[in-house]
Amino acid sequence: MDTAAFVEAVEDGNRTELSRLGSSKSLYALTGGEMDADHIYAVVAALAGAQADRFETWADEADGELADALSAAAETERDRASEAAGETDESVEGGLFDGLDDCDGAVERAGGFVAATIVTKKLQEQLVGFFVGQADPTTAQTFRSYGDELGERREAALAALEAVCADESDREVAVEAAGGVITAAYEVYVDRLEAMGVNPKPVC
Incomplete structure (x- = not known):
């Protein structure tokens, strides 16, 4: 299983979940x-x-590669958290x-790292859509740039995953x-959503 096959296995195995996390209801839920800018931030x-x-x-x-990729991601997310917190009370x-x-352990963490990046990319796309809808093209572009960074992060995470997986059994552990x-x-x-009385199932 190469990195492309790994992503395919993860996405195919969680297609419904990822589709709904990438729907317009995701920000509503979170x-x-x-649904205003303060709460989005x-x-x-x-x-x-x-x-x-x-x-x-x-x-x-x-x-090695896993430490480097995680450190870079942590720095980016820490900066983003600080910037967003500065925009809202x-x-x-x-x-x-x-x-x-x-x-637990390098293999599971590498797999989880890739998954977190996939989920974040779904939400990033909804963030762009929200600010486009708010007629705020500058902020929408900021979140588009975030999407570019997430693409680079996923490639780094996949390279790190390949480095820590010794065999097919490790890759299966990472997929799980x-x-x-x-x-x-x-x-x-x-x-x-259910706590708000909203049906989570339909994708919109």
Whole structure:
């Protein structure tokens, strides 16, 4: 299983979850139904901060390409969390990336790292759409640039994954870990919508 096959396996195994996380309901769920710029920035701050915390810890415990990729991602997310927090006085509940806590060891963490990047890319696309809808092209472009960075991050994460996987068994472990991260994120999405009386299933 090469890196392309790995991504295909993760996306095929979690197609419904990723489709719904990439729908217009995702930001609605994460903001608690408060679809304004202040709450959107609060979401960005919460999600970026959570990833920065986790990736920093993992980087300290990793070696080689995985440590380098995690350190770069942590720095980017820490900066993004700080910038977003400076735009709002609101706060939102986190938890979308709690599935990363279940990843143990280099192989699982590399798989979880890729999965977090895939989920974040889905949300980034919705952020662009939100600010386009708000007639704020400057901020929309900022989040488009974030998408470019996420593409580069995924390539670095996949290269790191290839470096830590010794055999096909390791790759299967990484696929399972990635699926766990996506499933945990999807469960947050479902729980938040159901708590507001919204059906999470239809994609829109």
